[in-house]
Amino acid sequence: MNHLFDIILPTYNNREELHACLLGLESQSIHDMRLLICVDGSMDGTMEFLDEYCSHTSMNIIVLQHPDGKNHGRNATRNLALPHVNARFVICLDSDAIPDPDFLEQHLCILEQGDCISAGDLTYVNAHKNHWAAYLHTRGKKRYPNMALIPFQYITTGNLGMPATFFIQLQGQDSAMRGYGGGDTEFAYRLHIAFNPNVYHAQLAIARSFMQKSINDALDQMEEFGSGNLRYIRAKHPEFTQLFNMNLVLGKGLQSRLIRVLLHPFLGSITEFLVKISPIGISIRLLPHAIMSRMLKGYQRIA
Structure with missing residues (x-):
């Protein structure tokens, strides 16, 4: 050493x-x-x-x-x-x-x-x-x-x-x-x-x-993550149930179905629009919904 x-x-x-x-x-x-x-x-x-x-x-x-x-x-x-x-x-x-x-x-x-x-x-x-x-x-x-x-x-x-x-x-x-x-x-x-x-x-x-990534770039990457590496990690570590709360999001219960409705791409696109036109202080509060919507969209794209 x-x-x-x-x-x-x-x-x-x-x-x-x-x-x-x-x-x-x-x-x-x-x-x-x-x-x-x-x-x-x-x-x-x-x-x-x-x-x-x-x-x-x-x-x-x-x-x-x-x-x-x-x-x-x-x-x-x-x-x-x-x-x-x-x-x-x-x-x-x-x-x-x-x-x-x-x-x-x-x-x-x-x-x-x-x-x-x-x-x-x-x-x-x-x-x-x-x-x-x-x-x-x-x-x-x-x-x-x-x-x-x-x-x-x-x-x-x-x-x-x-x-x-x-x-x-x-x-x-x-x-x-x-x-x-x-x-x-x-x-x-x-x-x-x-x-x-x-x-x-x-x-x-x-x-x-210095952050060069735009909101569009970031959300596109989150969708890519949902369609690729998120699936990979869940398959490799099925016991890792707290991973982005995906077990809850993808569950069969009423709460899970409601979450998926709220994360529908149409609602996500509305949130994305608001994120882009809002002041930073408001934008950062809206982003979690837009991110999860894009991740789920990517995940379901090849389901």
């Missing part, structure tokens, strides 16, 4: 954002780290950029890519790091996020407590303008104070710290999941089942990003 942190950075066609992320990692208050940059078939000059960058940086960097050089999805790409991980801790970080200078220091404060998970904060700098970013700022671990214990369902790999043994023993994420969504949820569930670790909100381990 040669270093404190192995930082896994999957990247796909975001060379400029990756560069900004690397500059943020150069500025860390803790330098005992190695970067495992996992390239997912990028066609924007990422490999050429990394060749030049690695030639002059003092950081310890390994650049990895798929043998065929093609795109295989975020999960399979992150798993390229598996044979190389030998640090005490693993940090998963999105390559379009810029970590604050004390990012690793804040994660370490939690991880040194034992076999636990440090769920860092992903802050969108344009959340005051982008409706989807504003919505995400109200969800999951964002509702909990710093150092609070949070449910495992709020684990996301955009900013996450864990003992390296967890990542290795689970063999990373499920590389069979190639479409949008659910990769973090499935990984979090396996973490919970295998280790049942305490999961802490590392609110001060901040990485900052």
